[in-house]
Amino acid sequence: MELMKEEDFSIWYHKVLEEAGILDMRYPIKGMLIYRRWGLFIIREMQRFLEKRLEDVGHEPCLFPVLISEEVLEKETDHIAGFEEQVFWVTHAGKNLLERKLALRPTSETPMYESFSLWIRSHTDLPLKVHQSVSVYRYETKHTRPLIRGREFLWNEGHAAHATARGAAENVEEIKGIYRELITDFLCIPALIDRRPEWDKFPGAVETYAFDTLMPDGKTLQIGTAHNLGQNFSRVFNIQFETADGGKEYAYQSSYGPSFGRLLAALIGIHGDAKGLVLPPLVAPVQVVIVPIIFKKTEGEVAQILEYVRKVKDRLSSMGLRVEIDASDKRPGDKYYFWEMKGVPLRMEVGPRDLAAGKVVYARRDTGEKKELLFDELSQVSGIFEDIAASLRRKAEEKMNACQFAVKGYPEFESALGKGFVSAGWCGGKACADKIEETASILSVMDEPGVCVVCGKPGKAIRAAKTY
Amino acid sequence: MELMKEEDFSIWYHKVLEEAGILDMRYPIKGMLIYRRWGLFIIREMQRFLEKRLEDVGHEPCLFPVLISEEVLEKETDHIAGFEEQVFWVTHAGKNLLERKLALRPTSETPMYESFSLWIRSHTDLPLKVHQSVSVYRYETKHTRPLIRGREFLWNEGHAAHATARGAAENVEEIKGIYRELITDFLCIPALIDRRPEWDKFPGAVETYAFDTLMPDGKTLQIGTAHNLGQNFSRVFNIQFETADGGKEYAYQSSYGPSFGRLLAALIGIHGDAKGLVLPPLVAPVQVVIVPIIFKKTEGEVAQILEYVRKVKDRLSSMGLRVEIDASDKRPGDKYYFWEMKGVPLRMEVGPRDLAAGKVVYARRDTGEKKELLFDELSQVSGIFEDIAASLRRKAEEKMNACQFAVKGYPEFESALGKGFVSAGWCGGKACADKIEETASILSVMDEPGVCVVCGKPGKAIRAAKTY
Numbered sequence: 001m002e003l004m005k006e007e008d009f010s011i012w013y014h015k016v017l018e019e020a021g022i023l024d025m026r027y028p029i030k031g032m033l034i035y036r037r038w039g040l041f042i043i044r045e046m047q048r049f050l051e052k053r054l055e056d057v058g059h060e061p062c063l064f065p066v067l068i069s070e071e072v073l074e075k076e077t078d079h080i081a082g083f084e085e086q087v088f089w090v091t092h093a094g095k096n097l098l099e100r101k102l103a104l105r106p107t108s109e110t111p112m113y114e115s116f117s118l119w120i121r122s123h124t125d126l127p128l129k130v131h132q133s134v135s136v137y138r139y140e141t142k143h144t145r146p147l148i149r150g151r152e153f154l155w156n157e158g159h160a161a162h163a164t165a166r167g168a169a170e171n172v173e174e175i176k177g178i179y180r181e182l183i184t185d186f187l188c189i190p191a192l193i194d195r196r197p198e199w200d201k202f203p204g205a206v207e208t209y210a211f212d213t214l215m216p217d218g219k220t221l222q223i224g225t226a227h228n229l230g231q232n233f234s235r236v237f238n239i240q241f242e243t244a245d246g247g248k249e250y251a252y253q254s255s256y257g258p259s260f261g262r263l264l265a266a267l268i269g270i271h272g273d274a275k276g277l278v279l280p281p282l283v284a285p286v287q288v289v290i291v292p293i294i295f296k297k298t299e300g301e302v303a304q305i306l307e308y309v310r311k312v313k314d315r316l317s318s319m320g321l322r323v324e325i326d327a328s329d330k331r332p333g334d335k336y337y338f339w340e341m342k343g344v345p346l347r348m349e350v351g352p353r354d355l356a357a358g359k360v361v362y363a364r365r366d367t368g369e370k371k372e373l374l375f376d377e378l379s380q381v382s383g384i385f386e387d388i389a390a391s392l393r394r395k396a397e398e399k400m401n402a403c404q405f406a407v408k409g410y411p412e413f414e415s416a417l418g419k420g421f422v423s424a425g426w427c428g429g430k431a432c433a434d435k436i437e438e439t440a441s442i443l444s445v446m447d448e449p450g451v452c453v454v455c456g457k458p459g460k461a462i463r464a465a466k467t468y
Numbered sequence: 469m470e471l472m473k474e475e476d477f478s479i480w481y482h483k484v485l486e487e488a489g490i491l492d493m494r495y496p497i498k499g500m501l502i503y504r505r506w507g508l509f510i511i512r513e514m515q516r517f518l519e520k521r522l523e524d525v526g527h528e529p530c531l532f533p534v535l536i537s538e539e540v541l542e543k544e545t546d547h548i549a550g551f552e553e554q555v556f557w558v559t560h561a562g563k564n565l566l567e568r569k570l571a572l573r574p575t576s577e578t579p580m581y582e583s584f585s586l587w588i589r590s591h592t593d594l595p596l597k598v599h600q601s602v603s604v605y606r607y608e609t610k611h612t613r614p615l616i617r618g619r620e621f622l623w624n625e626g627h628a629a630h631a632t633a634r635g636a637a638e639n640v641e642e643i644k645g646i647y648r649e650l651i652t653d654f655l656c657i658p659a660l661i662d663r664r665p666e667w668d669k670f671p672g673a674v675e676t677y678a679f680d681t682l683m684p685d686g687k688t689l690q691i692g693t694a695h696n697l698g699q700n701f702s703r704v705f706n707i708q709f710e711t712a713d714g715g716k717e718y719a720y721q722s723s724y725g726p727s728f729g730r731l732l733a734a735l736i737g738i739h740g741d742a743k744g745l746v747l748p749p750l751v752a753p754v755q756v757v758i759v760p761i762i763f764k765k766t767e768g769e770v771a772q773i774l775e776y777v778r779k780v781k782d783r784l785s786s787m788g789l790r791v792e793i794d795a796s797d798k799r800p801g802d803k804y805y806f807w808e809m810k811g812v813p814l815r816m817e818v819g820p821r822d823l824a825a826g827k828v829v830y831a832r833r834d835t836g837e838k839k840e841l842l843f844d845e846l847s848q849v850s851g852i853f854e855d856i857a858a859s860l861r862r863k864a865e866e867k868m869n870a871c872q873f874a875v876k877g878y879p880e881f882e883s884a885l886g887k888g889f890v891s892a893g894w895c896g897g898k899a900c901a902d903k904i905e906e907t908a909s910i911l912s913v914m915d916e917p918g919v920c921v922v923c924g925k926p927g928k929a930i931r932a933a934k935t936y
Binding site: 024026027028029032033034035036037040041060061062063064065066067068069071072084085086087088089090091092093094095096101102104111114115118135137139141152154 | 492494495496497500501502503504505508509528529530531532533534535537539540552553554555556557558559560561562563564569570572579582583586603605607609620622
């Protein structure tokens with residue numbers, strides 16, 4: 001494709017989504033997407049990784065209905081105030097008007113906490129932790145963008161109830177650690193954790209933490225959040241438990257979710273290049289593509305090379321790798337172009353000389369570097385994959401670190417916006433926040449002191465950025 | 469629980485669903501369920517098995533939106549006529565009335581075939597086969613039953629387009645084979661394949677095949693279907709391809725889906741007993757539970773037994789088995805009762821004498837049979853699992869075979885209904901079909917001759933039953 005993503009990220013991004021078979025964006029309802037094999041595979045790998053880690057620390061999988069009754073959704077007033085503009089409502093079934101309208105879940109705190117109030121009786125029932133991987137529905141009125149802002153999106157949502165405030169806070173910390181593993185260890189995406197300002201918290205939460213990463217166009221993207229809900233929901237949904245000494249108390253809750261769509265968008269945007277996708281090996285649908293190189297087309301030679309190629313494939317498959325042979329009629333150059341565009345981490349080329357020498361030539365997608373491996377050295381592929389992942393992670397981290405700016409005055413602030421994360425100060429006043437948020441978002445208000453970038457009065461340090 | 473399922477299947481069934489942690493049935497919207505860990509695990513195993521088999525024969529996974537525009541849903545007139553009473557409609561978003569109402573997918577032929585018309589251009593694009601595992605939504609007005617008849621249910625739907633009528637027909641045959649593997653090989657559930665009569669075909673189909681199994685109360689349950697759609701949809705959705713000789717033709721299509729909920733209902737109903745669930749080992753969330761038996765509670769003895777128990781667990785886990793140790797404070801009898809109710813295929817008991825002799829005592833959930841294994845013989849567990857699966861399958865088959873009745877006259881027909889599958893004859897006339905369907909359903913009209921059970925005139929053989 002040879003399209004520089006830095007020049008026009010939006011054009012590059014749409015082209016990659018389409019050509020690489022991530023999505024079909026022609027679905028006739030705004031903000032809704034058709035996930036195709038290549039995109040769905042990557043999402044399923046993220047989901048599997050995350051679900052396993054959540055279950056390792058005691059979350060039970062569950063699946064709640066997509067429909068929520070109006071009465072349940074509207075119980076917690078801050079919560080519904082935050083979501084009421086975004087809810088899709090089912091009002092009819094067949095030719096009947098329903099007695100009460102039903103919401104498509106925008107998130108599942110309310111129906112789940114109805115159940116928590118039935119499931120939790122005693123302190124011995126706590127902590128209770130559940131998770132589900134589902135689609136949620138929000139009627140976005142802003143401009144939609146595939147995977148980034150849509151009306152149907154895929155996520156995992158975790159929900160917990162603890163006996164103490166400390167238990168809930170520790171759970172939020174544990175989740176931040178797990179999300180860090182998913183985002184940075186598994187997907188090689190760097191991210192900062194920001195504590196959102198009061199006005200940008202999850203509706204009904206006491207505290208909201210967000211993972212923000214940086215896209216190639218200099219805007220930040222929120223890819224996951226974790227909320228300490230305190231007792232806000234447990235009081236409304238009557239989630240009470242008997243304490244060890246026979247008293248009654250409301251549970252302390254937390255909820256959290258990464259967006260698989262936004263993680264995929266970040267993965268594509270951050271690692272991709274002019275040739276298309278660049279995938280970290282662990283999530284690549286095809287990890288190694290083998291291209292047989294055939295010059296003299298004598299039948300014997302073709303058969304010999306294909307036999308050797310299959311032997312290489314079998315060896316790699318027996319290591320648990322996902323391998324494909326491209327024995328199509330296309331010219332080798334066209335095959336290279338195609339599989340590079342699809343982001344396959346390693347290409348192996350096998351021609352008559354490789355066959356004779358019992359080796360393969362491999363090319364790394366991320367660096368283009370070409371080397372050789374003997375057949376007996378194929379077990380080294382796992383190590384090469386680790387190298388690729390480490391290198392993608394390091395490059396992305398370096399790039400993000402180079403896009404962090406500390407500014408003092410307003411002109412400097414304004415000119416840094418759109419280039420990355422901007423560290424500044426804010427006095428705490430509404431007028432100055434409004435001024436800042438005319439062109440940027442305050443991602444985080446920190447505990448350290450800072451000088452207000454608008455009025456110059458002392459206040460707190462903030463991190464701001466142009467955001468998606 | 470000690471509740472005979474034969475005496476009142478409905479009470480037994482609800483009790484098992486609740487006590488074994490399959491479902492929470494208290495969700496405040498009729499026909500919608502909360503899936504809990506035990507039930508969800510079994511469904512995910514079915515899903516994984518099926519998806520793998522479908523992908524082995526060339527299906528690509530995909531994921532389409534849950535919402536379908538009215539215009540697309542209503543394109544095929546037979547199809548919408550069949551579903552219009554059952555569709556949930558989204559009419560509002562936030563406080564806005566939508567310009568056009570949107571349907572929750574009752575099935576996905578229509579939106580998928582819109583895309584097929586974009587994806588298919590040439591005979592080289594065929595066959596095209598896709599599948600997705602999703603929830604579908606149907607406003608059932610009949611009495612709902614958990615997993616059997618609900619308004620939200622989990623399934624996998626496969627969709628294919630072929631260049632020839634023969635290709636489509638062969639695909640339906642291949643799918644019947646794959647569903648047979650899922651149902652009978654994997655889940656140990658016997659089933660008959662019935663070709664549905666004209667009036668009971670899928671809306672828009674040329675032919676509908678259904679897998680029917682027999683529940684303990686003598687009613688049959690449709691657990692999966694496969695439809696040959698001919699060119700009905702391709703003509704309406706303009707799925708045309710260029711043939712090898714440059715002509716144009718409409719594709720031949722098929723669609724198919726098993727209901728994971730109904731498969732789970734059949735699994736529970738058919739294999740369960742007075743003590744609760746009996747699970748085939750391959751789908752059991754816990755395959756082996758180890759219960760340490762401790763008499764003299766000296767610390768040294770407890771530690772020794774627990775160490776041995778962990779060694780047994782590690783050995784079994786290294787074989788890829790799902791193993792749990794129940795070291796809770798409950799009495800052994802209570803533990804047995806609990807894990808039997810949950811359907812765990814194998815219980816191992818380990819006391820001081822077993823430790824001394826380097827063995828374990830095991831009890832099979834399906835037969836109650838108790839035997840011993842030396843530690844070094846633990847690899848035999850895989851073989852025991854195969855025995856358990858074969859035995860469950862055989863017992864269920866024998867039971868179903870004993871419930872097949874061939875009848876001649878109407879009184880005999882009527883008295884056989886509700887006891888299983890009834891083979892009879894039907895003249896082909898509407899009045900006689902109506903009479904039969906007053907109390908039964910005609911599952912299948914066969915090619916062999918038969919004498920009408922109502923009027924006595926010659927006609928075709930049929931299979932009938934009372935159905936869910």
